[in-house]
Amino acid sequence: xxxxxxxxxxxxxxxxxxxxxxxxxxxxxxxxxxxxxxxxxxxxxxxxxxxxxxxxxxxxxxxxxxxxxxxxxxxxxxxxxxxxxxxxxxxxxxxxxxxxxxxxxxxxxxxxxxxxxxxxxxxxxxxxxxxxxxxxxxxxxxxxxxxxxxxxxxxxxxxxxxxxxxxxxxxxxxxxxxxxxxxxxxxxxxxxxxxxxxxxxxxxxxxxxxxxxxxxxxxxxxxxxxxxxxxxxxxxxxxxxxxxxxxxxxxxxxxxxxxxxxxxxxxxxxxxxxxxxxxxxxxxxxxxxxxxxxxxxxxxxxxxxxxxxxxxxxxxxxxxxxxxxxxxxxxxxxxxxxxxxxxxxxxxxxxxxxxxxxxxxxxxxxxxxxxxxxxxxxxxxxxxxxxxxxxxxxxxxxxxxxxxxxxxxxxxxxxxxxxxxxxxxxxxxxxxxxxxxxxxxxxxxxxxxxxxxxxxxxxxxxxxxxxxxxxxxxxxxxxxxxxxxxxxxxxxxxxxxxxxxxxxxxxxxxxxxxxxxxxxxxxxxxxxxxxxxxxxxxxxxxxxxxxxxxxxxxxxxxxx
Numbered sequence: 001x002x003x004x005x006x007x008x009x010x011x012x013x014x015x016x017x018x019x020x021x022x023x024x025x026x027x028x029x030x031x032x033x034x035x036x037x038x039x040x041x042x043x044x045x046x047x048x049x050x051x052x053x054x055x056x057x058x059x060x061x062x063x064x065x066x067x068x069x070x071x072x073x074x075x076x077x078x079x080x081x082x083x084x085x086x087x088x089x090x091x092x093x094x095x096x097x098x099x100x101x102x103x104x105x106x107x108x109x110x111x112x113x114x115x116x117x118x119x120x121x122x123x124x125x126x127x128x129x130x131x132x133x134x135x136x137x138x139x140x141x142x143x144x145x146x147x148x149x150x151x152x153x154x155x156x157x158x159x160x161x162x163x164x165x166x167x168x169x170x171x172x173x174x175x176x177x178x179x180x181x182x183x184x185x186x187x188x189x190x191x192x193x194x195x196x197x198x199x200x201x202x203x204x205x206x207x208x209x210x211x212x213x214x215x216x217x218x219x220x221x222x223x224x225x226x227x228x229x230x231x232x233x234x235x236x237x238x239x240x241x242x243x244x245x246x247x248x249x250x251x252x253x254x255x256x257x258x259x260x261x262x263x264x265x266x267x268x269x270x271x272x273x274x275x276x277x278x279x280x281x282x283x284x285x286x287x288x289x290x291x292x293x294x295x296x297x298x299x300x301x302x303x304x305x306x307x308x309x310x311x312x313x314x315x316x317x318x319x320x321x322x323x324x325x326x327x328x329x330x331x332x333x334x335x336x337x338x339x340x341x342x343x344x345x346x347x348x349x350x351x352x353x354x355x356x357x358x359x360x361x362x363x364x365x366x367x368x369x370x371x372x373x374x375x376x377x378x379x380x381x382x383x384x385x386x387x388x389x390x391x392x393x394x395x396x397x398x399x400x401x402x403x404x405x406x407x408x409x410x411x412x413x414x415x416x417x418x419x420x421x422x423x424x425x426x427x428x429x430x431x432x433x434x435x436x437x438x439x440x441x442x443x444x445x446x447x448x449x450x451x452x453x454x455x456x457x458x459x460x461x462x463x464x465x466x467x468x469x470x471x472x473x474x475x476x477x478x479x480x481x482x483x484x485x486x487x488x489x490x491x492x493x494x495x496x497x498x499x500x501x502x503x504x505x506x507x508x509x510x511x512x513x514x515x516x517x518x519x520x521x522x523x524x525x526x527x528x529x530x531x532x533x534x535x536x537x538x539x540x541x542x543x544x545x546x547x548x549x550x551x552x553x554x555x556x557x558x559x560x
Contacts (some may be wrong), residue, residue: 006289011459021212023104034512037119044398067078074515077104079128082496085303087189088121088152089374090114095151097137097144102127102237110145115364118417120337120372121294122148123188135186140295140309140367142356152187153442155219157195158374160306163225163422164472169205170404173424176211178223180418181374189306190216198429204406206426228472235464236437236476239312243461244520246484250527252491252509258531259550260290269551270292271353278555280526285555286544287349289341291325293551294527295372304330306375308541309337315495316444316547317391318343318556322414323554324391325536325547326381336414338391338408341432341554342369373417378409382495382536383452385444391393391416392444393423394452398492401440401457404433409450427452427465427476437465441496441507442536450474453496455509460485464520480505480520487512495537499559506544508534 061347078101090113099108116139125136127146134146158180165173176192200211207229214221216270275287295309308329311322314336315326321344328336346352346369383394395408406424413420427437439452448469455462464480488507495508504523505516510533517525533549540557546555 007418010428014359020236022376027282047370052520053423057404059315062333066148072130073131077129078102081126081128082125083123085122085124085297085307087307087375088137088187089156089189090117090119090121091151091153093151093307096136096506098146098340101127101129101134101146106134106146107304110360111364112390113147113151115368116144118217119367121191121237122297126186133186134370138297139363140355141243141269141297141371144360144363147188148427153183153409154185154187155183155217157182157214157221158418159214159221159223160164160419160421161224163223165202165204165225165227165424166406166426166474167207167230168404168406168424168426168433171406171424172203173204173225173406173408175199175200175214175225177204177377178212178419178422179214180376182214182219184217188282191306194446199225219239226472230473233473234428234476235431236427236429236478237401237461238429238435238437238456238478241478241481241519242484243481244517244522246482246522247486248460248484248488250487250509250512250525252487253321253489253560254510254511256493256510256533260532260553263293263551266293268345272551272553273350275349276530276553276555277530278530280513280528281556282560283522283526283544285528285544285557287552287553288545288556289323289346289349289472290353291339291341291552291554292352292355295327295337295370297532305333309339309372313535313549313552314378314536314546315384315393316384316544316545317384317536318538318540318545319386320388320540322547323384323538324379324384324386325552325554326393328381332381334397335375336381337375338378338384340391340417340418341415345369348406369419370531372415373412376407376412376419379408381439381441382493383439384536384538385442386513387444387447388412390420390447391417394439394442394444394450396438396440396442398440401439402436403438405438406438407439409444415429423469423472423474425450425467425474425476427454427467437463441493443497445498445500446558451479451496451498451505453493453505462486462507462516462520464516464518471500480514480516480518482520482522484516494534497537497539499539499543504557506537506539508537508546510534513537513544 021526094114096431098106123135124137213279257481312328377395378393379395380398385392391412409423413419429435437454442452450467450508452465503518507514539547
């Protein structure tokens with residue numbers, strides 16, 4: 001039995017019992033799923049446009065006994081409708097969340113809706129009373145209770161005010177990438193493909209500003225999308241720096257052979273109870289935080305990528321005591337979620353695994369220290385960075401290496417986890433589009449500086465590029481080169497970061513970390529034996545953070 005059938009069966013039993021013991025009620029079941037798939041992105045959301053109401057039952061007495069009088073039965077106190085799983089967005093106002101709704105009335109407050117303002121909210125059932133409609137909400141995968149429909153952000157399209165595109169005759173921009181979310185009249189997130197956009201693509205070859213309007217239902221938003229003027233932006237010289245001696249002596253691996261003790265698969269796992277420590281040379285990494293496998297309802301069917309938060313960690317960035325991880329539901333997607341954890345408040349490394357078991361009062365407070373972004377462009381998720389106010393994701397396709405395409409750099413507000421701005425960037429060697437640098441790994445270190453790592457597989461070397469922003473223009477400069485491939489079996493880079501205090505780059509392969517100077521000088525190597533994939537590395541406050549997969553486990557160690 002799949003999850004949706006199980007929910008409907010339980011709902012039927014519940015409604016029948018309420019009808020018998022709590023007053024007259026009716027129930028209906030409605031399910032509508034919209035799915036759209038493309039090579040660039042795959043989006044799916046579940047929703048229903050069905051308004052349920054009970055039919056009037058008329059009983060006519062015999063004319064000789066009742067004088068041809070029609071007696072209308074009492075209308076039901078409430079009507080229940082069940083749906084496929086859908087994602088909803090909290091609005092700005094606080095509404096109480098109730099334990100139950102029966103006989104048309106709410107009972108027993110369990111939470112304030114404002115506690116879940118930046119959580120992942122889902123629903124699969126509504127109750128319509130004579131005055132209001134209430135929705136059963138699940139928060140970060142946990143069933144919480146019923147909330148008034150007015151709690152949600154309805155008829156809303158969330159977009160940035162501006163998008164700035166590098167001039168590039170070879171690239172077109174999809175304006176729908178600027179959508180953080182769009183909701184219908186009930187506050188349910190709809191697939192971006194259902195949003196009407198006044199201009200379907202932006203050709204980046206001609207400098208111009210377009211006022212692009214987005215509409216869905218009664219919701220609308222407008223974005224100023226500008227193609228920048230500079231013809232020299234992104235030009236760099238790959239021969240301007242001499243390469244430093246590197247290595248080919250190490251081996252990594254492509255497919256993991258290990259896992260945390262209690263993790264078997266995304267569908268079969270138990271909470272971890274023991275910390276890990278991995279040491280090599282003067283670097284020791286110890287468990288800081290076990291992350292939930294899913295921050296959405298655990299199902300055994302395809303519930304849509306908008307709805308599913310997890311289970312695949314891809315990258316990490318840490319700043320101001322917050323750790324932000326990128327999550328995909330499938331490895332071939334370009335969109336996903338970013339989840340933030342307040343490390344200053346989440347002291348225990350184990351508690352995030354127990355969101356469904358902790359008391360409701362503790363949960364209400366605890367989840368305020370976890371933020372979940374909408375379903376937005378993040379690429380493969382291993383090119384992240386964060387500053388005081390923003391998270392950055394360089395939206396790259398991990399199957400591409402050298403291309404004339406530009407890359408999207410998405411700036412995300414830490415405050416509400418929505419897109420604040422988008423730039424596109426490029427790096428072309430001496431202006432030659434056919435000799436481009438497409439960054440699979442990058443890190444933003446401040447609001448005007450990004451470092452990109454490029455592996456030249458023909459010359460067998462790694463290049464370190466600095467991209468500096470002036471206004472909206474991003475200029476590329478080669479700062480270092482290391483000869484060699486580091487590993488001799490073609491294993492991929494799994495993490496890249498920069499230590500601004502000591503001017504060192506760190507490059508991670510699975511079970512390998514290399515420390516490299518600003519000019520490309522190889523300084524140190526560290527080898528571990530976890531058997532688990534590294535899914536991003538980050539440096540903050542002189543500490544190195546490493547995120548592992550199988551299950552997601554954030555490690556931390558002091559830099560020396």
